[in-house]
Structure formats: C-alpha cells, structure tokens
Amino acid sequence: MSHGKIREDKTCLNCGHQVEERFCPHCGQENTERRQPFYFLFTHFIEDFTHYDGQFWGTVKNLLFKPGKLTNTYLEGKRQKFVPPVKLYIFVSFITFFVFALFPMVNINSKDKDNEEHNKTSLVKIVKPVTSIGTQKIIDSIKAKKTLTEEDSLAIEKLKMIPDSTEIEEMMDMDRTIDPDFSGKNYKTKKSYDSAIAKNPGFFDFLEKPIAHKFFELKEHGVTKKELLDNMLEKSFHNLPKALFIYLPLFAFFLWIFHSKKKWWYFDHGIFTLHYFSFLLLTILLIFLFGKVAKLTEIKALNAVLYLVMTILTIYSMGYFFIAHRRVYRAHGLVSIIVGIMLLTINFFAFMFLLVGLALVSFMMIH
Secondary structure, three states, rough: OOOOOOOOOOEOOOOEEEOOEEEEOOOOOOOOOOOOOOOOOHHHHHHHHOOOOHEEEEEEEEHHHHOOHHHHHOOOOOOOOOHHHHHHHHHHHHHHHHHHHHHHOOOOHHHHHHEEEHHHHHHHHHHHHHHHHHHHHHHHHHHHHOOOHHHHHHHHHHHHHOOHHHHHHHOOOOOEEEOOOOEEEEOOOHHHHHHHHHHHHOOOOOHHHHHHHHHHHHHOOOEHHHHHHHHHHHHHHHHHHHHHHHHHHHHHHHHHHHOOOOOOOOOHHHHHHHHHHHHHEEEEEHHHHHHHHHHHHHHHHHHHHHHHHHHHHHHHHHHHHHHHHHHOOOHHHHHHHHHHHHHHHHHHHHHHHHHHHHHHHHHHOOO
C-alpha cells in the first residue's frame, strides 16, 4: 500500500531510527516525503479504509461468502490478515447509514398532497360500508331477537367499539392536531389527566405519565399528526446506529448464556457478534441499493434480475447465522440449529423491545 514518495533520507521523522525499507521497524511510520500533492488527502483517506493491499476486499469477500471464516481466523490469533472486527463494524455501519441518509427509505414530507388525500378517501370508501352500514345491520339483527343472552350483549358492546367512517377519516387526516387519548378516555387538558390519575393511580403511571405530558405539550404547540410522525422517524433514524451499538453486547451475552463458559469467553462471542452484525448491515445496504436501482430503471429484464438477487440475499441472510454459528462453535448440526432458533427468537423479542424503547426516546426528544 503506497502512501506517497519514499524519502531519500533513511532517518525516521517520528522516532529518529534508521529505516531500511518503507516502514520504520521501531515505530511503524511510513518514511514518505512530508509535502504531498493535494489529491494525496483523498487517496490517503480511501487507502486507509479500503487497504488496496487486499486486506479490506479480502475481508468483505470472506464476510459475505464464507460465514464464520473471519471469526475463526481472528480467534486463532491471525489478526493482521483481515480488517479488525471493531474497525470493520464501524466502517460498515458508517457507510450504511450514510447511504440511508442520502437516499431516505421513508420521506413523508415528499408525498404528494393530492395522492395522500386520494388514498385517504379510498380507504374511507372501502371501510365505510363495513363500519357504518354492515356493523349497524349486525347490531340490529342481534337486538331483533326476542331474548338477548349475555353473549349477545357482549357482542353488541364489541361492535359498538368499531370506529365509524368519520372516526376513520379523522385518524387518516395527518394535518389534524394530535389528540391524546389515554386509558380509553380523551382528556382535553394536562390538568384533567393529572387529576384523574391522582384519583385512580395505576401501576404503570410512572411510564404513562411522562408520555402523556409530552402529548399535551405537543398539542398545546399545535403539532399535527404528520409533524409528529416526521419528527419521530427522523429522531429514530439518527438514534438507530447508537441503539444497534448498544445492542451488540446484549447479543453477545445471549450467545454466552447458551455456550460452554469454559470453552468460550465473552470476548469470543463479541467477535462473532461484530462480524455477524457487519454482515447484516452490509446485506441490508446491498438490498437497499438494488431496490433503489430497480425503481429507477424501466428495463423489465434488469428489474427481474435485481429482484431475484434481492430475494436470494434475503433468504441467504436468514440462513447465514446458522451456517456461521455451526462453523464457529462446531456444534452438532441438529443442536446448532435448535440453539440457533432459540437465540434468534430471544433476540427478535429483545430487539423489538429495543425498537419500542427507541421510539419512546425519539418521541420524548421532540420539541
């Protein structure tokens, strides 16, 4: 990997030792000229991340096509052959979320107003016959019975809870100011809500109260449903990389629980986790980019190929964990699959819990 012209003087500028070749044997600094052309800044940046000597591209190739290979190699002590796990994850994460920021997956602000109104009207037209007419007919038919059983009364109450077309239209109207509704009661003010909570305290009040107060605060400022959704999506997107980074130790912890504590240290599970999440982010990025290209092109044959590749990547990403898990932990095939299913199930619910927490944090951060 070349970072510039070699100096004729063999004395290292950093530590003063003699440099026989390109790098100083004492401190490792490259013995290049101090002054470089302007383009050197860009080439140096690219080389530092991609390592044109093959380290970066070899890492990516093994990460994508050889599940578990990077983890096994690293745990064997061969740590100069590929990009270190932490550096790999940070780089892949940076590139992925940078691309997502350039080409947003969801951009509510760019939606056409007429199209949004058309969609809302269409939905109301579809639901209206069911809610306003169909539901009422069912209620009338039940009431027409000579004697009403307890089940009939319960059915009528449930049917009355189904919103009519007016309520659906109000829910679909994103330009309406948010209207807080807690515990099934539509409190008009923060004061009325606090008064009701004081009279009838609940076990989860410590969670509901700050959220309710935030809703009333936003309502007072005239925040619409659309503005609320836009802000939450924006805040969640900015917080997602942090949330993922926080979740890494938890994923490694679940691995630690299900494997021998004598044979596998928590550090080992951490390396596996970093490589696995790097793969997931890279795969998601590739699927996202292929999807963007498919939307831009009108060539049917190319679109068919792109969607086929996206489907293959999606299926492959689902099986990747099981392949990598078996190769790294060397468990019996059936045992590895059972443990893998349990791990993915636990992590699914844990990650959903994290996303809910992220949404709440994002909501509380709205001003």
